[in-house]
Amino acid sequence: MELSPIQADAIQELGNIGAAHAATTLSQMLGSTIEMSVPAIKVVDLAQLGTYMGEESAAMVAFELQGDIPHGGYVLFYITRESAVRMTNTMLGLTDLARPLNEMDESALIEVGNIMVSAFLDATAELLGFIMLPSPPALTIDMAHAAMQSLIAQMQEETNEVLLFSTELTCEEHRIDSDIIMMPERSTLEKIIALLEDMMKTS
Amino acid sequence: MPDPQPRIEQTSMIGIGEYRVGSFPMMTIGLGSCIGLTMYDPNLKLGAMVHIMLPESAGRKERPGKYADTAVPLLMNELAAMGCKNRSITAKMIGGASMFEYFGTNLNIGERNAEKVRNLLKEHHIHLAAEDVGGKVGRSVTFLPGNDGKVSIRRADGTSTDL
Numbered sequence: 001m002e003l004s005p006i007q008a009d010a011i012q013e014l015g016n017i018g019a020a021h022a023a024t025t026l027s028q029m030l031g032s033t034i035e036m037s038v039p040a041i042k043v044v045d046l047a048q049l050g051t052y053m054g055e056e057s058a059a060m061v062a063f064e065l066q067g068d069i070p071h072g073g074y075v076l077f078y079i080t081r082e083s084a085v086r087m088t089n090t091m092l093g094l095t096d097l098a099r100p101l102n103e104m105d106e107s108a109l110i111e112v113g114n115i116m117v118s119a120f121l122d123a124t125a126e127l128l129g130f131i132m133l134p135s136p137p138a139l140t141i142d143m144a145h146a147a148m149q150s151l152i153a154q155m156q157e158e159t160n161e162v163l164l165f166s167t168e169l170t171c172e173e174h175r176i177d178s179d180i181i182m183m184p185e186r187s188t189l190e191k192i193i194a195l196l197e198d199m200m201k202t203s
Numbered sequence: 204m205p206d207p208q209p210r211i212e213q214t215s216m217i218g219i220g221e222y223r224v225g226s227f228p229m230m231t232i233g234l235g236s237c238i239g240l241t242m243y244d245p246n247l248k249l250g251a252m253v254h255i256m257l258p259e260s261a262g263r264k265e266r267p268g269k270y271a272d273t274a275v276p277l278l279m280n281e282l283a284a285m286g287c288k289n290r291s292i293t294a295k296m297i298g299g300a301s302m303f304e305y306f307g308t309n310l311n312i313g314e315r316n317a318e319k320v321r322n323l324l325k326e327h328h329i330h331l332a333a334e335d336v337g338g339k340v341g342r343s344v345t346f347l348p349g350n351d352g353k354v355s356i357r358r359a360d361g362t363s364t365d366l
Contacts, residue, residue, distance in 0.1 A: 046256070046269070047218030055232050055343055057359045062303055138303035142359045145233025146341025149219060150302040153236045153256050153312045160220070160266060 003193075008041055010196040011165065014124050015039030015182070019167035021123040022116040022180055029112060030090055030171055037168035045161045046152065052164070053144040057081040059101070060147045061113025063134035065184065067125070069191060071156045073184035075120065075134065077113035078166075081141065083176045084109060090174045101141060110137050120180055128195045157185045205251075205281060214345070220269030222253035224281040225348065232343040234298035236313035238271065238320055238336070239344040241295045242278050242329065243352030244287040250348030251278040257312065258319035271319040279327060294329050295354050295366055296320055297344045299336035313337065333366045 003011070019036055027034040044052050059079050065072030079087065085097055088105040091112075117134050125132040140147045152162055166181040184192065205224045206217075214228040219237060223229050229252045231239045238255040253268045260270035267273035282292060299317035317336040324331050333354075335342065340358055347353040354366040 047221050050216065050218055050232055053233070055341075055357075055359070140302045140339070142302060142339075143233045143235075143341030143343070146235035146300065146359075147302045148235075149233060149237050149256070150235035150300070150313070152219075158263070160269075 002043075003041065006200075007193050007196070010200065011041060011192070012039050014127060014192070014196065015165055015167055017127055018120040018124040019169065019180055021119040023169050025115045025119045026112070026169060026171070026178075029115065030087070030174060030176070032090075032171050032173045035170045035172065037170075039165060039167040042164045042166070043161055044164055046159075049149060049152070049162075050145055053148050055143050055145060057142065058144040058147070059084040059109050059139065059141045060144070061110055061117070062138045062140075062147070062151055063113075063117050063136075065121075065132055065188065066135050067131035067133040069130075069132075069185075069188050071185065072132065072188040073155065073182070074151050075117050075180065075182045076151070077116055077178065078144070078181055079109070079176070079178040083178060084141070086174050087112070087176045087178075090176075106139055106141070109141075110139050113137055113139070116180065120182075128192065128199075130191075130195065151183065155183075155185060157187060159186060163189055217252055217254045219254050219256050220266040222251060222268040222274065222278065222281075224251040224278070224285065225249065227349065229346045229348070230344065234342045234344065235300050235302045236316060237298050238316045239297040239342070239346075240274065240278070240320055241344075241346045241352070241354055242282060242292050243295075243348060244282060244291050245293075245352065246291050247285065247287055248348060248352075249282065249285055249287060250346060250352055251282055252344075252346045253278055255316060255320065258315045271316060271323060275320065275323040275327060275329075279329070289328060292329055293332040293352070294324050295332055296334040296336060297342055297354070297356055297366065300338050300340055300342070302339060302341065304339065335364070335366055
């Protein structure tokens with residue numbers, strides 16, 4: 001799975017637009033400034049997934065891509081456990097950082113993930129002119145590798161490598177570090193690239 | 204051919220679909236729905252470990268360690284080539300969790316992986332000495348063939364158990 005520099009640029013721009021909308025919603029929810037990285041595109045061999053995501057404890061809210069392409073892959077909101085506590089503390093007006101995450105935190109994380117991923121997909125779908133909808137959210141707070149591996153195992157199209165497309169969103173004021181990660185099926189990726197290439201031709 | 208061996212006593216990391224055979228320490232991290240399967244021969248103090256992702260290979264030949272139906276015979280053949288007898292080999296199985304409840308309802312790959320490995324071991328007359336599978340928890344596994352085939356499991360909350 002190789003992307004030409006032009007294709008990579010186009011996808012990066014798409015991610016930029018999506019992530020900017022997601023960052024705006026996060027900024028509104030926290031009442032604070034959010035910094036956004038340049039979206040990174042990584043093609044990861046399954047055997048090397050451990051070098052990308054390890055044993056660290058993280059909260060991940062995962063959504064399956066639905067809409068014009070059913071089972072199009074996954075989009076997830078990823079946040080380290082420490083950042084998750086700081087984020088829900090900020091939202092709920094709490095200060096204790098050593099506390100365990102409870103049901104209220106889980107609801108808050110799912111809600112934040114839902115709002116951000118919906119904003120991400122709305123913006124990218126509008127640009128592409130086809131519908132991408134998130135499935136209902138699924139949350140896990142555990143080893144990052146274990147969660148990621150489970151999503152890859154249930155992808156529809158058998159593959160030995162995955163394309164991960166991630167943008168880091170950070171909030172310096174509350175020391176919150178999170179990522180939006182998109183992991184499309186190969187056919188979804190091809191569809192997105194074709195749409196982007198059409199747009200570049202006509203513009 | 205198994206993936207390359209590390210220098211003696213250096214722990215070898217086994218990624219998804221990979222396997223190793225030998226007497227050196229082996230480790231696999233962050234098993235979710237995947238299965239870590241170990242086989243150990245106490246007579247020769249040799250072991251093998253594989254990180255399985257899916258139950259069926261559906262005829263695929265590349266990466267035999269990735270699928271239960273190709274990984275189990277693969278480990279047995281590799282151990283047999285080193286002189287291990289089937290009847291002295293004991294197996295342990297770890298993983299097969301369902302990390303996301305919502306997705307897990309109609310597509311429980313973890314459970315299917317564990318069931319497939321269990322059936323294959325039975326079919327090949329390999330004794331399954333212990334297992335720690337299922338639930339909604341990630342697991343990392345260390346396997347020490349040089350230390351009586353000891354298997355340790357670590358979870359995200361920091362707790363460890365020996366299997």
